[in-house]
Amino acid sequence: MGFTRRDLLTFTGGTTAGLLFTPVPWGLLRDTAVLSENWPGIPQPLHGEIRTRYTTCTLCPAGCGVRARCDGDQPVGLAGVPGHPASRGVLCPAGLVGHHLAFCRDRATEPLAHGKPVAIESAAAAVSAAIAACGAREAVAILDPRPGRAASLVYRRFLAELPKGVHCAPPDSQPNGPFGIDLENTRAILSFGAPVLDGWLSPGRVLANRSHFQLIQVEPAYSRTASLADLWVPVLPGSEDEFATAVVRALQGETTDAHAMDVARTLLRNKPAIAVGGGPAVARLNAVLGSIGRPGGFLPRRDFTPVTDIASVPDGSIRVLLIEETAGGDPLPWDLLRRKLVPQDPVLVALTPWLDGCAQHADYVIPAPMYLESLDEAPTPAGSTVAGFSLSPALLTAPPKLAAPAGFVLRLAHDSATYPDILKRRVAAIKKGGRGAVFTYPDAKSTRVSDIADLWKSMLGGALWLDDPLPAGTARGADLQVCAGPPGPALPPNREYPLVLIAASAPPPHGSPLMSKLYRESGLRRPANAATVHPKTGRDQGLADGDRAIVTSRAATFPVQVVFDPAVMPGVIEMAGQAVSPASIRRA
Amino acid sequence: MPNADTQLMPRGVRRSTPRQFLLWILPWAALLAFGVYGAGLCLVKGLNQTHMDNRFAFGLWIFLDLTVIALGAGAFFTGFLLYILKKSELKAVINSAVVIGFICYSGAVAALLVDVGQPARFWFTFWHPNVHSMLTEVTFCISCYLTVLFIEYIPIVLKNRKLRQIPSFLVFEFELHKLMPVLAGVGTFLSFFHQGSLGGLYGVLRGRPFAFREGFAIWPSTFFLFILSAAAAGPAFILLTTWLVSKVSGKQLVRPEVLPMLGRISGVLLVPYILLKSIDTLVWIDSTSPARGFAAYQYYAWKPFGAWILFAEIVVFGLAPALILLRRRLRESPAWLLSAATLVCLGIALNRFVLTIQTLALPTLPFDPFMSYLPSWQETATFLAVVAYGVLLYSFSFRYLTLFPQEKDLSC
């Protein structure tokens, strides 16, 4: 009697049935659940002590207060500071995820000389040598994106020591000169292309006051602001000044232009009214509206130092150009900058946290700390009617080999002070001046400067200093200096370039990958390579919606993807980040 | 010349030589391997390998699963007619129907395991069932029914010439055969419910007014329509497959009156189905959809799914084959019979397509566009793997098992 097939079957059957009464199969089953719920390779959050720390956002000139929720030392969530006078407790989309920028892939991590990594001392020595080698008529220039900072003073002092030093700023960095805008009392805003509802001044302040003013948007592009304005006046590209003049005439009762009369009527019914953006004619318009130096209009500040617009620097005069780029990274007008450089062997030094901006064109790249990585400053918030200052304390540890732009220039100047020292001096000067009040973020209280014992400590904890306003009647109409607005097309459209390329609203070029993902998925912002045209314009050029195409202007050629939108002005091509120029488009 | 291979074959029938068989098997095996690779990619890399997305949460697989389950309904319905209603002519095709049913259901379950995002959690439905969900019902019923089919498949296998020489298998098969009516009854009951619940899956979606239907108690009208349509399609599919196998193998497998009889059953069931479907569609157009704020004509404004789809589903693929299959003279003509059976099966597929793909393509939010979807190669490959698996399993079954009891008599 051996082991038969029947025995085998019985044994197998019995074992299987018996196993069901043991924990073994149920345990294995549960393990599948545990494994599937703890999938390997999924990052888990850290679990440290939760703290709140405060700083100021430096991604754009608005200078919004930032309340950071930190897990240990790492910010895990940013929010606005309630009660903040400039930002009204708000952070814009870029500011909300500013703590991601430090982890973006295309950041500069070490000094480069002609593309090769070098030590910072070598880079500084090479730049000093280049500066020393400048000829008599050749200038050394520093392009300062945010004039008015303590860092700007460092640049000016350094350049003042040189035979020919030029402190300049990109076009339109000081749009209203010494004037801030009294938004709280404005009742109508006539905007010539200014992105009033899309990143103008401090978004929180603008939106908090939105229900108080009529918004008239004068621009050819169907921008975010144009689509939401109370009235959109789509003028032909380059004719903004003409329209401003027409409105002046309408205000004086001297024209029958229907659109201008419409606008004039709105302005007269909603006083006080201001006009923003635009060119020289807008200054005249503001004078006629009586918005200079009056409540609801432009009010002067104490602190203004005009800075040379780089557009007005003579062409071909700059031998060494140091360009500072901010983490918020507004694109720079490259053609313009190139024209200002000497034709033979100019030296370009990029002081930037990014590798893909001016660093691409630079001989020397000095990697700047990313937003939140080192102590920084925020000057007067954009549009503020009083001077202001705040510190932007670091919330992250900066990787090694970085150098703050102002710190690098101090090194070039053989100055033993550090950038934090400079900032301390600035705060000391504020304390000495004795004017104004400090709004401290943690407790949302405003205290007179004279009542604060340790101003530096207050500022380091997150605070905004605001000066006292100038007495009424200080300003005169002629003081309002308006930078040249968007230039008209160099040539009107012709057969070769039958359309006009204009700028569409776009998100900042650098941001958290979450931001680009969300804009892309929702379609709220078109991608950088989208060329939007009116369907009839597109069809007339032989295109269909979604086609790949090439846009050619006199300056450059771009591959694009065509988007049809009947809201867009016929005859134009809307693309992000473009200067107005005649252009053509054809299918790729 | 008897050899190991021929000794496995049923007595009295001719089968192709091993070499011919191998030539037939190899391409399907290759297709299966390719399909398994596609499915493997989906399992290993995740469902991003498909072209499904957040709007098209269901795609090719769900549509095909619903279709093959409806077509595999021939298994339960034939069993019901044979064992419960005692229509003994269907003995000619019952084995083949069971094998096809088994293939359809096992293939659908395999595809479903690839379709879900976390296949290792498949047992959660049994552990935390949601009694309100149609999908819970589907899961339970299909699992049970697959088991029933498996149990019905075993006697067919055990009747193999070689295997029945083993006494214990013979006894086991004999005992099982006594259970057949019970199994058929259970199978019918389970099938009734899951065919219906598959329809109920879409009928209960109050968020999708295109698919939503009122009905009887908790069951929307699509529940009953799916049962009827599956019952109508089953015999038609069996008809088609029998004819196909007959053509491929070059043998006469059933007596000439069997196929027309299947056609007649299909036709008889199609008539109430078309009638009820038309009434249901009218009620939907007139009251169900407008009550939700969606006028029915709006759905058909979205190209390419115009009103022609509705017309095609009810008239071209429903009424027309019903009329053909009800006329004896047309049934006797193979060309008419097969065309009508094909139309019936295509109509079922179209009906499932409309409820899965078209439902998801139509926007519900007022500012949403119409969505479009095309399956990726991995999805298509997985489906082809199921087809290849089916062909292979059926080929082996046909070669070594008695799927068509009348073949022996007809081959003399």
Place this chain on the structure above:
Amino acid sequence: MAAITPKPARYGMAIDLDRCTGCGACMIACAAENNVPPARPEATPRTGITWMRVYQISNGAPFPDSRAAFVPILCQQCGKETPCAAVCPQEAVETDPATGIVDQMPQRCLGCRYCMAACPYHARYFNWWDPQWPAGMEKTLNPDVATRMRGVVEKCNFCHGRLHAARARAAAEGRRELHPGEYLPACVEACPAAAIVFGDLDDPASEVARLARDGQSFRILERLGTEPKIYYRTTRPWVRKAAAQPGPASAPGKEPVHA
């Protein structure tokens, strides 16, 4: 210490479409708060996870009369015959009776996506990939929210991590009730235009209850009968028509262009 039972509430929102500028701050704050990963390079706009998503609608007029409005869509927290909860075969969707929040349990989700077919607001999103962050960015993950794995569905839950934290703080102080503004989802806190008002719809004194009752508020796809708890407000008739009108609009929107 005795256990404190929080006072039941029925949380809802009132979103002012006249204030929304389509900036997307709500979307971004939501994604940052809830550990949503950045998109993979091969992702399409329809495979992304956007618990909060802002749609752009237009008045349908061509240039120069075109006007836009923006509609933030998130889980509407349907209160009656919740479509997703009714259809989940594993009961991975649960409506909390104490808050009215429809909660999704990714740990129990099988990934069958039936709930996604059921949701008329398309507010549910599937993890088509395993989440992946750029090197180092995992340090910025919110510790109060679990990360998910691929193959499961997720959606807005009114930042219930914040609710638990607020309740813990209130309980530590011996309070049953939360102060208004003590518990706010990330999107509400982040909106620069203060367009979203959040609160207890059952509390007659709350701002959101008052807004929900007045004539300017409407709900999207109201006639489906799911009793959503998100109210939208506008004074512009064309916006109301475009957003509230059920069924496909006469001027259908376009799918977003992607590079």
